[in-house]
């Protein structure tokens with residue numbers, strides 16, 4: 001298990017024990033984190049699972065692949081640390097990861 005924290009737009013923190021191999025989006029849905037819609041179910045086709053990776057974690061999480069980058073064009077208020085949470089796979093090195101949910105999705 002890897003501990004990750006999702007911070008809702010109102011500041012509520014959701015500390016989650018996430019299974020390695022699952023995605024950050026799946027953990028958000030499972031824990032009813034408000035603001036993550038994930039309409040396409042994780043297919044990188046909707047951009048409604050947009051999150052901001054905490055600055056301290058941006059390098060470890062890494063940059064989006066080309067397909068995700070294209071999809072991010074449809075997200076609301078994209079920033080340098082924007083990622084689609086369905087494309088972030090939980091792994092040991094992300095233990096302690098913090099991501100922030102934007103004000104709204106696309």
Ligand code: FES
Nearest residue numbers: 042044046047086
């Ligand atoms: S759930 Fe649709 S792009 Fe992530």
